[in-house]
Amino acid sequence: MTLLSVRRERIASTTPSRALRYLPATAFVLDLAVMLGIGTVAILGRAHLAVFDNATDVSSSLRVAGPLMMVGWLLAISTAGGYTRNVFGAGTDEYRRVLNASLVAAGLAGVGCYLAKFSLSRGFFVLAFALGIPALILGRSLLRRAVHQARRRGALQQRVLIAGSRSHIDEIASVLRREPWLGYHVVGALTPAYDLSEETKSGIPVLGHTDEATEVVKEAGVDVIFFAGGGVGSASQMRKFVWEVEQHDVQVVVAPSVTDISSERIRVRPVGGLPLMHIDPPTAIDASRIGKRVFDMVGSLALLLVFAPLFLLTALRVKGHDGGPVLFRQTRIGRDGREFGCLKFRTMVTDAEELLARLHAEHGHGEGLFKLKEDPRITGPGQWMRRFSIDELPQLVNVLRGEMSLVGPRPPLPREVATYDDDTHRRLRVRPGMTGLWQVSGRSDLSWSEAVRLDLYYVDNWSMLQDLTILSKTVGAVFSSRGAY
Incomplete structure (x- = not known):
């Protein structure tokens, strides 16, 4: 042998993982449970809220129409490929199929009842689909999250x-x-x-x-x-x-x-039986357009007003600790290599810059961002500020001035930029951000190469939807404090 x-x-x-074979069946049972629950809510809602209906008793028609709607709904999802094994786990195809099939089921149910002159409760119909479609998608999202967690543990x-x-x-x-x-x-x-x-x-x-x-x-x-x-x-x-x-x-x-190319930039078009992959140009230029700038200005101004009390509390605590300056201004490199003064609440001792060279030598630091989990330069107030990223709130002023963006690559130091190769220089094609893919993916726990990869992905695949997604995930990343030190 x-x-x-x-x-x-x-x-x-x-x-092999046999549980994968039961994933479509699990999704089917989950959809059925959601429909039963939403159907019950729709019946109770129709009866108590009287949505679109008068006092006429239509319970007998619901006993016929309810099960038929549910069966038709499940058949529509199945016909659309919502239980095909390869749609689970990644991408938006699963959600799109469930959504499209649900809309088709709603349309067929409405048209069918009208043509057959069937007395279906309008309140039940509206509540069933208005609540059922989001509930189905939410259920699929929770199932996907459970699958991802199992896979990270080595199952499925x-x-x-x-x-x-x-x-x-x-x-x-x-x-x-x-x-x-x-x-x-x-x-x-x-x-x-x-x-x-x-x-x-x-x-x-x-x-x-x-x-x-x-x-x-x-x-x-x-x-x-x-x-x-x-x-x-x-x-x-x-x-x-x-x-x-x-x-x-x-x-x-x-x-x-x-x-590292997003699905929005990829188009597969069969020509003569030959599937051709078309890749749209990178979207770095789009990330600098007026729409993103207006969003940054409105967002930073609103956040400055909301966090004004926190600004005052933090400033008093920093000043009261050692009497040093409240803010720390550090030269960073922004869009197209322009320098600017990046603002932060001071979290280190006043002679932190002088101690930095010694720490570099002690830890053999070469390139990239230098951070220590147990940095002796960090003050007492600085510990909790860094844990929840409160020290970075003054950068909202940088965003308002146009030096930074709410979302973007991490603003690098001049000495870091001096070591950049040609590929890494692409990070400077957009404004640096207060948060970014690096923030929601582990922050300081990331290696230098992984942080660069995420920043380049952001630059090449920017979209406003991605910015909104990153901002929503930032809240969880901040409160979890993962990689914050």
């Missing part, structure tokens, strides 16, 4: 095989490992016939060559196979492979050499 055969048998002997995993050149394999594997909530566990790789390596650079075992994909998939019993760059020699070879594994319940995924 060859070494490759032993590896394949070892993978095949591992137990899919065994993944990646076919392609070693560099492409490692690139795809690094993304899958970085996002454990996707539930993809990479168990092996397939490389071109000319590559005789036993494993990739990142340590993924090679189970065979790409022209043996069908055989390896059958022997190893994987759930998903990713075809990366170099995975197939021709379109006909890919088509033949799909034909050969269609009876083995294996999901086939083509992974192009494209990462």
Whole structure:
């Protein structure tokens, strides 16, 4: 028996996650429970609130129409693919299908009752769908959150095989490992016939060559196979492979050499049977338009008024601690490399800058942001200010003046910018932000390379919806204090 055969048998002997098979059934039961609950609320609401209805008793018609509406609603979701296994876990496709199917069900129910001259309670109809559609989407969201939590703990995993050149394999594997909530566990790789390596650079075992994909998939019993760059020699070879594994319940995924691009910038358009991926230009210019600036001005002014009492309390506490200055002004680099004075409540001793060089030497600091969990320069009031990011509130003034934005990359120091390579310089194409993807993804717990990756993703994929999402997540990140020090 060859070494490759032993590896394949070892993978095949591992137990797959059977719970994934029941995910569609779980979603169905959840939808049914939501509809039963909302149906009860709609009946009670119609009776007590008298929405659109007079005192006529329509309970007999509800006993007929209610179950029929529920069955039709579930059938509409099923027909729209709302219980297809590959829609769960990521993306907006699941929510879109549930929403579209619900609207179709509502339309058919309304038109059907009108044509059949069926006396359906209008109050029940409006309440059922007005409350039911958001409730269904909320239920799916909670189910997805539970799935993500389970996957982060190592459950509900899919065994993944990646076919392609070693560099492409490692690139795809690094993304899958970085996002454990996707539930993809990479168990092996397939490389071109000319590559005789036993494993990739990142340590993924090679189970065979790409022209043996069908055989390896059958022997190893994987759930998903990713075809990366170099995975197939021709379109006909890919088509033949799909034909050969269609009876083995294996999901086939083509992974192009494209990462860190949002779905809003990607369009897949089949032309003559050839699926072409169109990638829209980066949106960094859009992030500097007047709409975002107006949003920043209105938002910063409103927050300054709301937090005025907190400003006063914090200033008194900082001043009363050691009598030093309340605010700390530090030179930072803004949009297009322009310097500005970034404002913060002072959280360190007055000679903090003089102590910084010694701390750099003691901890061997090289590049990027320097932060210590136990920084001896931080004062007593500074501890609680940093924990809840209160020290950064004066930056609202920077936002109002146009030097910063409410959302954007972290404002870097001049010495950090001096070490930037060409790629990292793209962070300076937009105004720095008080919060950003780095803030809601771990703050100081992130590595320098991960923080840069998140900032570049923001610059290239900016949208106002993303800004609003980041702002909403910032509240949770601040109160959890994860990575704040």
